[in-house]
Amino acid sequence: MPFELRVSDLGSRQRLRSLHGQLRTAILKGRLCAGAKLPSTRSLALALAIGRNTVVSAYDMLISEGYLRAARGSGTYVATLNPGLAPQRESARHRLARDLLPRAWRTARPRALDQRRVRFDFRIGIPDLDRFPRSIWCRLLGRSQRRGARVEDLYAAPAGVERLRFAIARHISNTRAIACGPADLIVTAGAQHAFDLIARILVVPGRTVVALEDPGYAPLAAVFRAAGAHLVAVPVDEHGMVTKRVPPGAHVICVTPSHQFPLGGVLPIDRRLALLEYARRNGAVIIEDDYDSEFRFGDRPLDALQTLDQCESVFYVGSFSKILSPDLRTGFTIAPPWARDPLLSALQVNVWNCPSVYQQALADFILEGHLARHLRRVGREYSLRRKLLLDGLRTELSPWFTPIESSAGLHIAARVADGYAPEALVAKARRCGVAIENVADVAQWGSRKRAVRVVLFGYGCISQQDIAAAIGTLRNGLRQIHAN
Amino acid sequence: MPFELRVSDLGSRQRLRSLHGQLRTAILKGRLCAGAKLPSTRSLALALAIGRNTVVSAYDMLISEGYLRAARGSGTYVATLNPGLAPQRESARHRLARDLLPRAWRTARPRALDQRRVRFDFRIGIPDLDRFPRSIWCRLLGRSQRRGARVEDLYAAPAGVERLRFAIARHISNTRAIACGPADLIVTAGAQHAFDLIARILVVPGRTVVALEDPGYAPLAAVFRAAGAHLVAVPVDEHGMVTKRVPPGAHVICVTPSHQFPLGGVLPIDRRLALLEYARRNGAVIIEDDYDSEFRFGDRPLDALQTLDQCESVFYVGSFSKILSPDLRTGFTIAPPWARDPLLSALQVNVWNCPSVYQQALADFILEGHLARHLRRVGREYSLRRKLLLDGLRTELSPWFTPIESSAGLHIAARVADGYAPEALVAKARRCGVAIENVADVAQWGSRKRAVRVVLFGYGCISQQDIAAAIGTLRNGLRQIHAN
Numbered sequence: 001m002p003f004e005l006r007v008s009d010l011g012s013r014q015r016l017r018s019l020h021g022q023l024r025t026a027i028l029k030g031r032l033c034a035g036a037k038l039p040s041t042r043s044l045a046l047a048l049a050i051g052r053n054t055v056v057s058a059y060d061m062l063i064s065e066g067y068l069r070a071a072r073g074s075g076t077y078v079a080t081l082n083p084g085l086a087p088q089r090e091s092a093r094h095r096l097a098r099d100l101l102p103r104a105w106r107t108a109r110p111r112a113l114d115q116r117r118v119r120f121d122f123r124i125g126i127p128d129l130d131r132f133p134r135s136i137w138c139r140l141l142g143r144s145q146r147r148g149a150r151v152e153d154l155y156a157a158p159a160g161v162e163r164l165r166f167a168i169a170r171h172i173s174n175t176r177a178i179a180c181g182p183a184d185l186i187v188t189a190g191a192q193h194a195f196d197l198i199a200r201i202l203v204v205p206g207r208t209v210v211a212l213e214d215p216g217y218a219p220l221a222a223v224f225r226a227a228g229a230h231l232v233a234v235p236v237d238e239h240g241m242v243t244k245r246v247p248p249g250a251h252v253i254c255v256t257p258s259h260q261f262p263l264g265g266v267l268p269i270d271r272r273l274a275l276l277e278y279a280r281r282n283g284a285v286i287i288e289d290d291y292d293s294e295f296r297f298g299d300r301p302l303d304a305l306q307t308l309d310q311c312e313s314v315f316y317v318g319s320f321s322k323i324l325s326p327d328l329r330t331g332f333t334i335a336p337p338w339a340r341d342p343l344l345s346a347l348q349v350n351v352w353n354c355p356s357v358y359q360q361a362l363a364d365f366i367l368e369g370h371l372a373r374h375l376r377r378v379g380r381e382y383s384l385r386r387k388l389l390l391d392g393l394r395t396e397l398s399p400w401f402t403p404i405e406s407s408a409g410l411h412i413a414a415r416v417a418d419g420y421a422p423e424a425l426v427a428k429a430r431r432c433g434v435a436i437e438n439v440a441d442v443a444q445w446g447s448r449k450r451a452v453r454v455v456l457f458g459y460g461c462i463s464q465q466d467i468a469a470a471i472g473t474l475r476n477g478l479r480q481i482h483a484n
Numbered sequence: 485m486p487f488e489l490r491v492s493d494l495g496s497r498q499r500l501r502s503l504h505g506q507l508r509t510a511i512l513k514g515r516l517c518a519g520a521k522l523p524s525t526r527s528l529a530l531a532l533a534i535g536r537n538t539v540v541s542a543y544d545m546l547i548s549e550g551y552l553r554a555a556r557g558s559g560t561y562v563a564t565l566n567p568g569l570a571p572q573r574e575s576a577r578h579r580l581a582r583d584l585l586p587r588a589w590r591t592a593r594p595r596a597l598d599q600r601r602v603r604f605d606f607r608i609g610i611p612d613l614d615r616f617p618r619s620i621w622c623r624l625l626g627r628s629q630r631r632g633a634r635v636e637d638l639y640a641a642p643a644g645v646e647r648l649r650f651a652i653a654r655h656i657s658n659t660r661a662i663a664c665g666p667a668d669l670i671v672t673a674g675a676q677h678a679f680d681l682i683a684r685i686l687v688v689p690g691r692t693v694v695a696l697e698d699p700g701y702a703p704l705a706a707v708f709r710a711a712g713a714h715l716v717a718v719p720v721d722e723h724g725m726v727t728k729r730v731p732p733g734a735h736v737i738c739v740t741p742s743h744q745f746p747l748g749g750v751l752p753i754d755r756r757l758a759l760l761e762y763a764r765r766n767g768a769v770i771i772e773d774d775y776d777s778e779f780r781f782g783d784r785p786l787d788a789l790q791t792l793d794q795c796e797s798v799f800y801v802g803s804f805s806k807i808l809s810p811d812l813r814t815g816f817t818i819a820p821p822w823a824r825d826p827l828l829s830a831l832q833v834n835v836w837n838c839p840s841v842y843q844q845a846l847a848d849f850i851l852e853g854h855l856a857r858h859l860r861r862v863g864r865e866y867s868l869r870r871k872l873l874l875d876g877l878r879t880e881l882s883p884w885f886t887p888i889e890s891s892a893g894l895h896i897a898a899r900v901a902d903g904y905a906p907e908a909l910v911a912k913a914r915r916c917g918v919a920i921e922n923v924a925d926v927a928q929w930g931s932r933k934r935a936v937r938v939v940l941f942g943y944g945c946i947s948q949q950d951i952a953a954a955i956g957t958l959r960n961g962l963r964q965i966h967a968n
Binding site: 006011014017018021022024025026028095096097099100101102105106108109110111129132134135137138141142145146148158166170173174179180181189190192193196200201202204205219222223226251283285307310312313326327328329336338339341342344345346347348349350351352353354355356357358369 | 490495498501502505506508509512579580581583584585586589590592593594595613616618619621622625626629630632642650654657658663664665673674676677680684685686688689703706707710735767769791794796797810811812813820822823825826828829830831832833834835836837838839840841842853
């Protein structure tokens with residue numbers, strides 16, 4: 001069979017129905033083509049570990065329905081369907097796609113995480129799932145699930161469960177010096193979701209100009225590109241976005257002030273004020289992506305743009321993906337009051353709301369102090385990993401890399417030494433079983449990529465022991481590369 | 485205080501920080517205006533049930549930061565902030581909203597479920613949450629949660645967990661005669677989410693013409709309106725959409741063939757074939773919304789449009805909201821192959837993917853037979869409720885209502901007798917503690933509403949006992965209304 005049949009895990013009464021349905025599907029969808037010979041009933045029964053009678057019955061049903069034909073003595077074949085009903089895959093695919101889909105969607109392909117196994121995983125954006133306090137979370141989720149959803153929550157206004165908004169507001173007012181209350185927050189299915197909703201209400205296709213950091217967070221650029229905005233790149237230095245290089249005419253400015261993604265700079269207060277002043281003068285808005293600022297290894301955080309803003313021009317976006325688990329799919333935004341109802345309407349059109357049972361559990365998790373405890377605990381661990389990695393980069397790996405100063409986050413950015421091509425180092429590392437990432441691959445979104453020559457070492461999902469081993473492996477491997 | 489302060493549930497060390505932050509927020513955001521007098525430290529401490537020293541310290545911090553000022557002997561006041569920093573709510577709201585938001589979003593307001601308590605609840609679209617097999621679900625979710633998410637699942641391609649797609653494909657091939665396999669399915673956060681993603685890839689604003697049933701499912705119209713499509717209404721009779729009235733030039737046709745929403749008709753086979761022929765000839769696509777067809781009280785279902793389609797023109801959309809719980813926020817779509825990558829890309833831009841732990845639990849729930857068992861059990865219960873309600877409508881309530889034939893779903897549509905205004909009957913019912921719904925309110929989406937004169941009685945969340953009582957209550961109440 002050119003496709004998989006699965007029936008063995010079914011009860012005996014369901015097997016026939018399922019086998020019949022799967023074969024019919026395969027014929028209707030063209031996976032089994034007219035004229036194809038089917039396996040004998042005996043061999044198919046053996047292959048599927050089911051009784052032969054079931055296979056005989058399924059074939060008989062399909063013959064009586066006209067999907068199969070039995071040739072006396074020579075076996076069973078897929079029938080030639082009525083031409084009007086036969087699959088017309090290729091032509092339809094091309095015609096409908098060409099006529100109906102806008103070009104951008106027609107050629108779009110989803111990005112997939114590289115699923116190859118890797119011995120030492122320095123990929124970015126993945127926190128330590130083994131340290132996620134799973135048993136506590138299970139208990140809270142179970143409790144919330146047993147309480148169940150109330151009818152009032154089901155199709156309620158989509159801002160999110162009030163108790164969770166209260167919990168988040170208190171959490172970020174403690175950790176991030178953000179001034180907000182529950183009524184200012186909208187719960188989303190992650191930061192990506194918040195960006196997408198904001199883009200949806202702000203972007204007029206072909207007109208809206210959006211300024212983004214380059215290098216920067218490529219999925220954010222993807223959001224605005226999909227919405228039809230005109231994207232402009234703003235360069236980044238060791239202090240984050242070079243705000244004086246924001247071109248005139250930007251309607252939306254996206255920035256990662258507490259820890260520039262991916263280079264790690266902290267935006268100084270004068271640049272923060274300059275951005276706010278730009279917004280005030282030009283009637284622009286700022287999207288403040290505070291993506292992993294909970295992991296800090298130095299000073300107190302500077303005031304967020306959201307806190308400094310007095311003109312209702314800032315959308316603050318936060319997420320629990322990096323501090324707990326991406327699988328929570330929970331983030332939030334603090335939107336200016338004038339944008340709140342439009343955002344909620346967009347959320348309702350899009351997914352109606354986010355599951356309340358999950359939100360209740362997360363509210364408990366925060367309010368009972370588990371989040372703060374978890375952050376202290378993993379913060380200590382990440383800090384040790386970071387130190388190990390920095391030491392390794394500065395000693396054993398210094399011929400190839402120079403780490404860039406930063407005081408927050410879950411990865412270290414490192415400049416590549418002159419004479420080496422970043423892509424060659426990344427490829428060689430991979431062949432040695434070490435996954436590191438090239439900024440040009442994961443954090444540049446423009447069609448013309450400026451040469452950044454920086455690679456990233458994430459330490460979210462690699463143990464201290466593995467970091468030490470990986471540094472040795474990497475050194476031995478990279479020694480085989482010759483500088484130009 | 486003109487707003488709520490909450491600190492009593494905090495540990496003593498956090499109280500000061502929290503109180504300080506909440507007061508600061510209130511001042512910065514204009515909830516406490518310049519010149520406002522604060523309560524005395526003694527009275528605020530009493531009101532919050534915390535020590536007076538904490539309040540004194542918070543006031544002192546805010547005074548030192550310039551947010552408050554102490555007038556000797558007369559108390560503490562909110563300081564006049566630097567004019568450049570003072571809140572400018574109204575002007576900013578108007579200017580930014582006017583300059584940046586497209587008109588449709590500027591005036592959008594989220595819809596909220598009426599949260600008033602009601603004695604007898606015939607509202608539609610709400611299944612019986614008390615019969616949701618919560619303990620089984622909790623067990624499966626707990627198991628899935630303990631296994632946890634794997635790194636590979638986190639940022640994986642967004643079609644959904646393979647095991648869930650397999651489970652859904654098998655389930656619908658049994659219950660709905662749908663021919664599909666796991667590779668054809670995309671898991672979404674509910675049917676609404678599927679509609680929204682489809683609209684996102686199909687609609688070219690200002691150009692795409694979308695034909696929708698009227699009366700029909702208003703949130704679906706909201707999706708296409710938000711996407712910028714031109715909407716056209718297609719009338720509905722007792723057999724569902726009047727397909728010969730689909731106007732020429734439609735690019736997308738939305739239809740509820742197995743149980744027209746809200747009138748309940750089943751689309752006959754000739755109309756199904758006519759729709760497919762329209763799509764084939766005009767290069768149009770069909771969105772088949774199979775929203776609650778699992779609850780059937782008669783014949784076997786007709787073949788879905790998706791099954792009959794040979795031109796890759798059908799998007800099939802299903803949901804677990806009605807058959808399990810809306811709070812699962814899980815639905816799916818079977819998209820034509822040419823639309824699959826664009827849809828996945830749109831999903832990734834929008835929310836990245838849906839939480840894998842929930843999906844694993846739902847896969848277990850289906851594959852272990854709990855879904856089929858649940859459907860049989862609640863199907864019996866709904867069938868009894870339906871019968872009771874139909875009997876009541878045909879006897880005690882016959883002066884006002886005539887039920888419309890239908891053989892599926894979770895509600896009954898009933899025509900209002902001549903001489904009575906539907907809105908008057910609905911309002912009177914509500915005053916008697918009975919919530920029923922007017923099609924004009926919940927299922928008409930056009931700006932000019934045709935007079936439909938139908939009301940809806942949902943029986944998803946009302947017990948048999950309450951149905952009987954509600955019918956009596958309703959009869960007594962409606963008797964007080966005089967026909968015109």
